[in-house]
Amino acid sequence: MPDLKAYLNDKNSRINAxxxxxxxxxxxxxxxxxxxxMAGGKRIRPVLCIAAAETVGGSEADVMPxxxxxxxxxxxxxxxxxxxxxDNDDLRRGKPTCHVAFNEATAILAGDALLTLAFEVxxxxxxxxxxxxxxxxxxxxxxxxxxxxxxxAEGKLLSLEELEQLHRCKTGALxxxxxxxxxxxxxxxxxxxxxxxxxxxxxxxxxxxxxDILNVEGDPAILGKAVGTDESRKKSTYPAxxxxxxxxxxxxxxxxxxxxxxxxxxxxxxxxxxxxxxIIERKR
Amino acid sequence: MPDLKAYLNDKNSRINAxxxxxxxxxxxxxxxxxxxxMAGGKRIRPVLCIAAAETVGGSEADVMPxxxxxxxxxxxxxxxxxxxxxDNDDLRRGKPTCHVAFNEATAILAGDALLTLAFEVxxxxxxxxxxxxxxxxxxxxxxxxxxxxxxxAEGKLLSLEELEQLHRCKTGALxxxxxxxxxxxxxxxxxxxxxxxxxxxxxxxxxxxxxDILNVEGDPAILGKAVGTDESRKKSTYPAxxxxxxxxxxxxxxxxxxxxxxxxxxxxxxxxxxxxxxIIERKR
Numbered sequence: 191m192p193d194l195k196a197y198l199n200d201k202n203s204r205i206n207a208x209x210x211x212x213x214x215x216x217x218x219x220x221x222x223x224x225x226x227x228m229a230g231g232k233r234i235r236p237v238l239c240i241a242a243a244e245t246v247g248g249s250e251a252d253v254m255p256x257x258x259x260x261x262x263x264x265x266x267x268x269x270x271x272x273x274x275x276x277d278n279d280d281l282r283r284g285k286p287t288c289h290v291a292f293n294e295a296t297a298i299l300a301g302d303a304l305l306t307l308a309f310e311v312x313x314x315x316x317x318x319x320x321x322x323x324x325x326x327x328x329x330x331x332x333x334x335x336x337x338x339x340x341x342x343a344e345g346k347l348l349s350l351e352e353l354e355q356l357h358r359c360k361t362g363a364l365x366x367x368x369x370x371x372x373x374x375x376x377x378x379x380x381x382x383x384x385x386x387x388x389x390x391x392x393x394x395x396x397x398x399x400x401x402d403i404l405n406v407e408g409d410p411a412i413l414g415k416a417v418g419t420d421e422s423r424k425k426s427t428y429p430a431x432x433x434x435x436x437x438x439x440x441x442x443x444x445x446x447x448x449x450x451x452x453x454x455x456x457x458x459x460x461x462x463x464x465x466x467x468x469i470i471e472r473k474r
Numbered sequence: 475m476p477d478l479k480a481y482l483n484d485k486n487s488r489i490n491a492x493x494x495x496x497x498x499x500x501x502x503x504x505x506x507x508x509x510x511x512m513a514g515g516k517r518i519r520p521v522l523c524i525a526a527a528e529t530v531g532g533s534e535a536d537v538m539p540x541x542x543x544x545x546x547x548x549x550x551x552x553x554x555x556x557x558x559x560x561d562n563d564d565l566r567r568g569k570p571t572c573h574v575a576f577n578e579a580t581a582i583l584a585g586d587a588l589l590t591l592a593f594e595v596x597x598x599x600x601x602x603x604x605x606x607x608x609x610x611x612x613x614x615x616x617x618x619x620x621x622x623x624x625x626x627a628e629g630k631l632l633s634l635e636e637l638e639q640l641h642r643c644k645t646g647a648l649x650x651x652x653x654x655x656x657x658x659x660x661x662x663x664x665x666x667x668x669x670x671x672x673x674x675x676x677x678x679x680x681x682x683x684x685x686d687i688l689n690v691e692g693d694p695a696i697l698g699k700a701v702g703t704d705e706s707r708k709k710s711t712y713p714a715x716x717x718x719x720x721x722x723x724x725x726x727x728x729x730x731x732x733x734x735x736x737x738x739x740x741x742x743x744x745x746x747x748x749x750x751x752x753i754i755e756r757k758r
Contacts, residue, residue, distance in 0.1 A: 219614045219622045270586060275578035294559035295625050298582065302554060303614035305586065309593040310613060313605035321597035321605070329594060330503045330587035338503045341579050 194464040198237060204250070205236045208258045212311060218292075222300035223307070226288045227265050230414075232474070234397070234465070235365060236261045239372035241461040242386055245452075248376020255315040256324075256375060259308040260368050263328050266304040267364075269297050271337060284414030320371050327367035336360025348426035354395065362394035385451050392448035393466050399441040400470045402427035406434060412473045441470045478748040482521060488534070489520045492542045496595060502576075506584035507591070510572045511549050514698075516758070518681070518749070519649060520545045523656035525745040526670055529736075532660020539599040540608075540659060543592040544652050547612050550588035551648075553581050555621060568698030604655050611651035620644025632710035638679065646678035669735050676732035677750050683725040684754045686711035690718060696757045725754045 209227055213220050236257030243253040272279040272287040273294065280290050289297035305328075312321045326332060336359030343356060369390040373383060404413060405420045406429050420427045428437040448466045452459045493511055497504050520541030527537040556563040556571040557578065564574050573581035589612075596605045610616060620643030627640060653674040657667060688697060689704045690713050704711045712721040732750045736743045 213614075215615065217614070217619060217622070218626075219619060223614060266586075270582055273579075273582065275582060295557075296622070298554055298557065298559060299614075299618050299621055301586070302550075302589065303618045305589055306609050306613040306618070310606055310609035312597075313602040313609055316602070318597040318600070318602075322594055325590050325594035325597055329590040330497075330501070330507065330583075331499065334583050334587045334590070335501060335503060337583055338501070338580070342502075 194461070194468055197461055197464070198233075198468075201237045201240060201250075202233045204254070205233050205240075205257060205261065208254050209261060212258060212262075212307060218296065219299055219303055222288055222292045222296050223304055225291055226269050226282075226300060227262065227304065229283045229285050231261070231265065231283065232472075233261060234469075235264050235368040238365065238390075238462070238465065239368040241372075241465060242369040242378075243372035243376035245386075245455055245459045245462055246373050246376050246378040246382050247458070248372070253372045253375050255311050256320060256371050257368075259311045260324065260364065260371070262304045262308040262311070263324065264364060266301040266308070267328075267333060267337070269301040269304070273297060276337070276341065279415070281415050316375065320375055323371050323374070324364075324367050327363040332359055332363035333361075336363070343426055345424050346426065348431075350431055353426050353428070353431065357395060357398040358391075361398050362391065365394040365397065366390040381454065385454050388451035389448045389462065389466070392444045392451065393469055396441045396444035396448065396466070397469050399428045399437055399444065400472065402429055403434065403437055403441070404472075404474070405429075409473065414474065438470075445470055478745070478752055481745055481748070482517075482752075485521050485524060485534075486517045488538070489517050489524075489541060489545065492538050493545060496542060496546075496591060502580065503583055503587055506572055506576045506580050507588050509575055510553050510566075510584060511546065511588065513567045513569050515545070515549065515567065516756075517545060518753075519548050519652040522649065522674075522746070522749065523652040525656075525749060526653040526662075527656035527660035529670075529739055529743045529746055530657050530660045530662040530666050531742070532656070537656045537659050539595050540604060540655050541652075543595045544608065544648065544655070546588045546592040546595070547608070547617075548648060550585040550592070551612075551617060551621070553585040553588070557581060560621070560625065563699070565699050600659065604659055607655050607658070608648075608651050611647040616643055616647035617645075620647070627710055629708050630710065632715075634715055637710050637712070637715060641679060641682040642675075645682050646675065649678040649681065650674040665738065669738050672735035673732045673746065673750070676728045676735065677753055680725045680728035680732065680750070681753050683712045683721055683728065684756065686713055687718065687721055687725070688756075688758070689713075693757065698758060722754075729754055 213224050239257040239260055240250050240253055244250065268282060269288045271277050272282055273289055279287055281287065288300055336356055339356045340360055366387060369386050370383060373386050405417055408417050410417050445466045449463050452462055497508050523541040523544055524534050524537055528534065552566060553572045555561050556566055557573055563571055565571065572584055620640055623640040624644055650671060653670050654667060657670050689701050692701050694701050729750050733747050736746055
């Protein structure tokens with residue numbers, strides 16, 4: 191997928207420029223926010239937001255603030271998840287995590303600040319409806335509930351259904367909101383929204399299955415973090431519950447279904463189709 | 475001020491009902507959110523929001539969601555400030571703090587969830603302008619910067635000017651946003667906004683001076699928390715920098731100036747005037 195690589199590089203450079211633009215202070219808290227925000231994330235969520243908008247005829251520039259706000263929310267959740275009281279991770283994307291590079295108090299506040307800034311950015315550019323979709327996905331019935339379940343699940347053996355529910359909250363909700371908010375702002379009709387919701391549900395779950403697989407057989411140097419940690423923490427994962435081969439087949443089926451959901455769209459949905467494939471082929 | 479007591483009781487009962495209404499789940503995270511949100515706060519900020527709206531002819535019901543959202547933001551900031559990595563407080567309003575009653579991870583997430591819910595509530599009911607005012611006050615140039623300065627100041631002797639700057643960020647910004655958002659949503663003109671901004675600036679600072687005084691000579695049983703902690707932590711406070719008597723005189727002057735700022739308003743500003751007096755006369 192050489193085309194997708196160029197597409198992602200192109201989008202990422204403008205997403206990074208957009209993100210830089212929102213934090214211009216030289217205070218220590220701004221430094222910590224920038225440190226985590228610009229640590230080289232894959233930018234999957236903002237790219238999905240833009241690609242969904244373009245699929246229904248919208249423009250990148252119009253949805254860029256939404257895309258940036260979602261990446262801020264994603265980054266805040268990583269900073270807080272990495273804290274000693276949660277996953278206690280020292281390394282993220284090959285760099286010390288925020289609380290290691292700064293300190294715990296600063297990391298908590300940098301996360302808080304990124305979450306708050308996301309809503310400030312959304313408020314300045316977008317409708318209440320869009321903000322509500324994103325807040326709902328990020329909130330205590332979505333992403334935060336997912337993290338609660340993730341913590342509660344440590345050391346326990348979940349059923350496949352429980353694991354799927356966990357991931358639908360923890361990563362699925364915000365991925366879905368990325369796609370839907372972009373498309374909705376670009377004026378998608380209800381049939382288009384339904385197709386995109388289907389697409390997002392499938393790639394969101396596939397994303398997590400792929401993450402689980404990378405934690406088993408990924409290359410730590412490329413991933414920028416340790417592997418084998420799920421097993422040592424006795425986490426319920428797809429490879430643990432269904433084996434590695436079945437997990438790979440499951441991820442593949444999810445991606446096929448995701449691409450099938452896009453049948454009503456024309457060539458402008460090509461990036462969304464490529465991203466779906468990339469999600470299970472990526473090495474990091 | 476028997477009238478103010480009735481006024482506050484009346485407002486508080488409807489604010490509490492409003493807050494209860496926004497969190498109806500029975501999950502553990504919802505439990506933690508409710509625990510801190512309903513722990514018997516004074517509700518100063520939501521009352522200010524409503525009183526400011528009523529001063530310019532608005533209605534309580536219209537601004538209630540704004541008032542509730544601001545109290546959620548205030549509560550999230552208390553939960554995070556109390557964490558071991560920050561102020562490490564075990565007691566708040568006479569009850570174990572959130573991380574003591576639940577655990578640290580849940581407290582971090584409950585704070586995150588209250589902040590997110592605040593913006594969801596605002597998004598469903600209010601304009602981008604109002605959301606931006608509140609997000610700006612709560613964000614990394616406002617309340618969060620205040621907490622950063624507060625942590626950095628521990629063990630150091632600040633100048634009076636530095637102390638005022640710290641408090642203008644840490645508590646002043648959200649108090650100002652409470653007053654301004656309520657008034658603005660109720661249709662205040664720019665002259666009214668200016669007067670109210672002046673009022674809020676003065677009571678915000680007076681509130682902190684009064685807090686510092688209560689930490690010296692308050693009754694722990696009424697306060698619901700230990701006193702003398704500022705001194706043992708060597709915190710820069712008004713009593714430490716200017717002495718107890720001068721601090722009391724300073725608070726009184728601030729309140730007089732706050733009340734003076736309300737001269738352009740009629741009898742409907744009476745609650746705001748009473749609240750100003752209450753801020754330095756309160757025992758908790």
